[in-house]
Amino acid sequence: MIKDFDVNNLTFIGDTLISWIDTRTEFGFVREFNHNKYYYDNKNNLINVEKKFNYLPFPLNKKDTELDNKIGTIDLETFGSDSGTGYHQVYAGGWAVKGKTNLFYINPDETS
Numbered sequence: 266m267i268k269d270f271d272v273n274n275l276t277f278i279g280d281t282l283i284s285w286i287d288t289r290t291e292f293g294f295v296r297e298f299n300h301n302k303y304y305y306d307n308k309n310n311l312i313n314v315e316k317k318f319n320y321l322p323f324p325l326n327k328k329d330t331e332l333d334n335k336i337g338t339i340d341l342e343t344f345g346s347d348s349g350t351g352y353h354q355v356y357a358g359g360w361a362v363k364g365k366t367n368l369f370y371i372n373p374d375e376t377s
Contacts, residue, residue: 337362 285298293306304313343353359368
């Protein structure tokens, strides 16, 4: 927290200018400031940032009551080597359309 300082009286005065919250973790600490989170390692290096983002709303269309069988799905499975903060790698994926599926897996010795 940062406030103005009165040098003559050696006291803090006025309103808070800046404030943040630091939370210690086993990997370093997380600083919450202006609705954002900044992740630091044990050497005080910034390793990740989570910023607040407001997505645009999805457009709403009038519902069609006619049955539409044209639907498919895709799925990617990932893992993060740093407890889920930051870089993630895909190790498996697949898709399905009209009962037909195709799955893909990365072997342990492959990187992509």
